[in-house]
Amino acid sequence: MYEFHCAGCHLEDGTGLGEIYPPLTKSDYVIENIKDFACIISKGIRGPITVDGIEYNEEMPGNKGLTPVEISNIINYMNHTFDYGLAPQQLHETKEYLKRCE
Numbered sequence: 001m002y003e004f005h006c007a008g009c010h011l012e013d014g015t016g017l018g019e020i021y022p023p024l025t026k027s028d029y030v031i032e033n034i035k036d037f038a039c040i041i042s043k044g045i046r047g048p049i050t051v052d053g054i055e056y057n058e059e060m061p062g063n064k065g066l067t068p069v070e071i072s073n074i075i076n077y078m079n080h081t082f083d084y085g086l087a088p089q090q091l092h093e094t095k096e097y098l099k100r101c102e
């Protein structure tokens with residue numbers, strides 16, 4: 001799922017690409033905004049954001065077709081693979097967080 005939907009921009013190892021695609025590895029942005037993560041995946045994100053000290057001002061398209069289960073799986077895959085050190089996100093939490101951007 002991650003490789004299909006995300007790696008095209010953020011790369012397979014999550015390091016991103018220069019000043020266009022921010023990194024997802026140990027991203028301070030992800031960790032500080034963990035409650036918005038499900039919505040970022042679902043709706044995308046645009047506008048100026050600072051990730052690990054670098055400012056990005058691009059646009060990420062949303063993934064409207066993804067179900068809450070798939071979004072939850074992507075989040076937990078990334079938490080594990082990129083060492084965020086967060087507790088696994090339960091499906092009911094992902095659904096709750098998705099209400100922030102309904």
Ligand code: HEC
Nearest residue numbers: 005006009022023027029030045046047056057058059060
């Ligand atoms: C078409 C390219 C593209 C794809 C595909 C994409 N992103 Fe992004 N992503 C971006 C861009 C560009 C930004 C920065 C947006 C901005 O400047 O506001 C971003 C920002 C982010 C951020 C917030 C900043 C950070 O680095 O922590 C997260 C989290 C994120 N993407 C996760 C994902 C996940 C998970 C997927 C797969 C479901 C994904 N992205 C797919 C281009 C993409």
